[in-house]
Amino acid sequence: MTMNDPLDELLDARLRDETAYIDDDGFTARVMRELPVRPRSFQLQRAIIILAAAIVSVVVAYFASGEATFVREGFMRLSALPAVEMLALVFIYGLTTMVGGAWAALARTRDPLG
């Protein structure tokens, strides 16, 4: 294709000119009337299901583990740790939480469609 061909240039110009804007003229409204209805509270339903499942799991785990005696024992062992080890533990926990939070924040800024 020779770009300096006057017929090519004329053709390109006319093709671009033919791309006239088509007025909406009620088209969008017609499409919107025909759209299928989606459940509006899907997000809420999902949150409720997850929360209910979490509560049920905690209750079952509490009773299945002998009223969570291992948790009490765990806290007692933690309280008996030397100060340096406790400090290291707190530091590691804080760092992990910070990295997790930063990752979640970055994930939210990415293209949700990607």
Place this chain on the structure above:
Amino acid sequence: MELSDADLLARVLVDGDQHAFGELVRRHQSPVRGLLRQLTRTDVELADDLAQETFIRAYKNIASFRGEAKFSTWLYRIAYNCFREHARKRTELVGIDEEQWESQPDPSTADPALRQDLMSALAQLPLHERTAVVLCCQNGLSHDEAARVLDIPLGTVKTNVLRGREKLKKMLAAWTK
């Protein structure tokens, strides 16, 4: 500030926001309807019905849009598929194949005076060349984007555009005289 297509899509996907989808329809209705008018050879009513079907399909399948191509490219692809399905149904009902349908003379070109008009010349091109020319030369898609829309190899798109343009140039040669 005007929201981008991606922002509107996110609202539709996450919140099921129909108003956001309405805004997307408003933004893209003109090029989609324009493409379908070219494909249906300016049958405005049929083109608008197919455009409506295009947007409804887009809404139903919006979760399958991965953002790898532009939203408009994805819409063009749906529009083209709608048109192909319509052409196929027409073949089954009326008993003529697509090539025959393509080569039926356009009533608007019956008048020799209108032969110089670009729209009439475009309508005379075979469907595959007309579609490629409209997408690439009129709607500004790259060859690669057009290949995605039409689901054909890149080389085929380039050939179809080139052949279509050459035919248009022959039909419209009188312009330069």
